[in-house]
Amino acid sequence: MFGRKGDGFWEVLARGRYERCARPLALRFQRNGKLYAMDAFQGLLEIDVDRGVVTSRVMDTSRPINGRVPRMPDDFVVASDGTIYWSDGSTRFDIDAGLLEFFTTGTGRFLRYDPRTGRQEVIMDGLVLANGIQLAEDESFLLLAECGHFRIHKFFISYSLIPFSGAADNIRPNGRGGFYIAISYVIPPGNFDPLKLISKKPWLKFILVKLTWKIRQVSDSINYYMPNCVNAAISYMIGNMRLSQFFPLKLYSLALEVDAYGNVLRSFWSTDDILWNITEVQEFDGYLYFGTYMTSGLARLKIRPYLAAPRQSKLLAGISVKMLGGLQRLCFSFVSGMKSGSSMERSLRPLLRHGNEIASGLQSVVHMETKRAMSRLKTRSTHPPYWWAKQTRTRYNEELTAENKEFIEEVIEQRYGVPPTVLDSVCTPYLPVSPLREEPWPRGEWTPTSRRCGLIARKIGVYPLWKKDGSRFLSTLLQVVDNHVIKYIPPEEWIKTVKGKKWYKPFKDPPKFGVLIVGAESADPQLFTKEYCGLFAESGVMPKRKLTRFLITPDAKIQPGTPLYASHFRPGDYVDVYGKTIDHGFEGVMKRWGFKGMPATHGVTKSHRRGGSIGGGGKKANVWPGKKMPGHMGSERRTLRGLKIWRINTKYNVIWVQGPAVPGSTNSYVYIHDTLLSTKKLEESPPFPTHHPHVDKEALPEDLYDEELHAFSDATILFTAEQ
Secondary structure (H helix, E strand, O other): OOOOOOOOHHHHOOOOOOOOOOOEEEEEEOOOOOEEEEEOOOEEEEEEOOOOEEEEEEEOOOOOEOOEOOOOEEEEEEOOOOOEEEEEOOOOOOHHHHHHHHHOOOOEEEEEEEOOOOEEEEEEEEEOOEEEEEEOOOOOOEEEEEHHHOEEEEEOOOOEEOOOOOOEEEEEEOOOOOEEEEEEEEOOOOOOOHHHHHHOOHHHHHHHHHHHHHHHHHHHHHHHHOOOHHHHHHHHHOOOHHHHHHOOOOOEEEEEEEOOOOOEEEEEEEOOOOOOOEEEEEEEOOEEEEEEOOOOOEEEEEOOOOOOOOOOOOOOOEEEEEEEOOEEEEEEEEOOOOOOOOHHHHHOHHHHHHHHHHHHHHOOEEOOOOOOOOOEOOOOOOOOOOOOOOOOOOEOOOOOOOOOHHHHHHHHHHHHOOOOEOOOOOOOOOOEOOHHHHOOOOOOOOOOOOOOOOEEEEEEEEEEEEEOOOOEEEEEEEEEOOEEEEEEEOHHHHHHHHHOOOOOOOOOOOOOOEEEEEEEEEOOHHHOOHHHHHOOOOOOOOOEEEEEEEEEOHHHOOOOOOEEOHHHOOOOOEEEEEEEOOOOEEEOHHHHHOOOOOOOOOOOOOOOOOOOOOOOOOOOOOOOOOOOOOEEEOOOEEEEEEEEEEEEEOOOOEEEEEOOOOOOOOOOEEEEEEOOOHHHOOOOOOOOOOOOHHHHOOOOOOEEEOOOEOOOOOOOOOOOOOO
């Protein structure tokens, strides 16, 4: 149906034979009677069961998504509106080397596919072997199993079950609002757990992956020049999941039935090596059907209807299981209903105790996981704060853009409870209400002596612009990313931090300026200390990666928690831009000061790039201040004053300022505020104290241009020869 049957299990995934063989990892019937199959190499396929043929390819997984090609498509689920949620186990290894994904930082993803538009969207990144997916009956939430980190994520209620000692695989509904969770393997207490040991030693994971991959390359080369079934089998087994069956470990498999809140209803154990590595559980017509990655067949278990109080019901201790395909009969036992004092109860007592630990762990719910594909961050060497739940990896949140802004705000609300999200008839639905409207602060009137706060931006490049007279000039693009007001410090309090607590004297003039602290780019609280996160309690916003302070007059104060946009300024305004120059490190006099250098001939030896004498001889010789010598070059604080704003993009919060000489490298932080030059100060009232689209009720176009600037939508400039 999918492809030609291989001569052995190694041939299905042998390199160079993907076009002939297939590897379906998930099967689901749809409402139209068609069967959907997620194939590891061909993507999501639609199958006509009556004819036994593949009719179409619903989703192609061979194309890059956010720059990375899915290498291990695993499970999927189709919502009522046609949206397809699916998991990608790895973007680094194929399924034939899936075991290596356990020892990496995690490249698995949770994605959403819209068949109507063909758009792929990454909801969550950085997962270690993203596996089973299942929607709730009312589609109010979705469960995602992360096999490599032994936990289950819950969307969009956005809580995840706490880690437990078992690798969760596929998740399927039980038809009563709950779920069946397949636990592929469980290591009982007291036994050696290699994965737990390796997870604590990054250097050991690096050595194992490197060594295994080198051996795999050598084996592939041997199989290429001497192809036979033995070499193909060896090449296939190296790094494959099947290699785990040769580990000298006592492994068990487990199937759990849980309700919608994670409470364990009952469990089924496999205590021998005939049926282990359970990957999926399905209930149909009074039977449970078990699928496994290691066994060529299915297992069927007859069960009794679930009772509301399983501990009080006398369930049979042993239930026989038939293996389809001529496998041996197996025995499963319920955790509850065991006769006290029996030989089976005594032999399984340690195992049952471990099962109770898992069950009690699954009943607790902890903090939510971050939601979308995010930029990777190396694990910090410092210890995480004791007051936050320990995480297995650290990563930055995704950058805030116009496309994902609404989604990230919703995620932040669900995880941390701020900012509040309500349905407003005036504002756009499900957008945060401005703090200026929620608890209005007095808004002063602008005067020529007023000083407003500034913005934190990133330098994203240099771009040419044209005036209406045809002249061309360069401008620097500055993007304002996720700016919020964090705290306002009144002048009386601020002056004490500068001059000391005993500064106040009756005959002195009162201080003129207070301080407004502004933060940019929200980040996960796990990256910071408890004291740092406490700075954001008043504003009710996420901790920020970057903080700065702006001196303002009291009439320009803004309530903490208010967002700041690029529309804080207007085209034609003049601003001062402050930042750090590019760091060049230690440099000599030729690069630092532009010295010519000594001649390369005529007897000059070892002095070609020397700086020459730095002072007179003798015991009392000294070096005069300002002498040009080798030293550190760059990384200096520099302010450019009086730069004109030519263009503003309100959708992406980008500001075009005059000239290419803004300090700093690309993607570095700069600070923008109204210019202090007396000849270029504001003459008309700007948005005061700032512009907020939900308060000012001013519908701004996407692009704002200066009067002298030629807009791209304007007519082409034509020059004619003078007569």
